[in-house]
Amino acid sequence: MKSNKILNIIIAVVALVGAFLFIKIFMEDSEAIETDVDLQNSVVSPIIYYSTFLLIAAVVIAVALSLWSLIRNPENLKKTLMGLAVLGVLLVISYFLSDSEAVINAAGGISEGGEAGSATNKWVGTGIWYSIILGGVASLFFVYDLVKGLIKS
Incomplete structure (x- = not known):
């Protein structure tokens, strides 16, 4: 108090x-x-x-x-580390799915800093793929929870 x-x-x-x-x-x-x-x-x-x-x-x-x-609480620590490991695996998968091709602007030229093979391009692509994968997983869990709720009703 x-x-x-x-x-x-x-x-x-x-x-x-x-x-x-x-x-x-x-x-x-x-x-x-x-x-x-x-x-x-x-x-x-x-x-x-x-x-x-x-x-x-x-x-x-x-x-x-x-x-x-x-x-x-060591039990929560294990769960947290497992969750971080899964996120790390998804990040590695996203990294390998992304490309580092040149970034073309509206005029058809290569944007400044967007040259082929750029590390920035690779990490931006990784972020995009990571978001897509996490969004897909979240959508699957949403649909699963929705179906589970409909079955219980």
């Missing part, structure tokens, strides 16, 4: 600081904010840094708590 109070206090402080920075922006003239660099640095930059800090803190806390949970 005490940790819940502490968490509520932290949330309130974060919200108050964010509200203060947000109101500080609205107290200034919008035209002046767009043209005056010093005003931008004194009014807009703090909320950007604060938001960046909150994002990084949220990611670090989420990853740390997830890892802590996995360490405390």
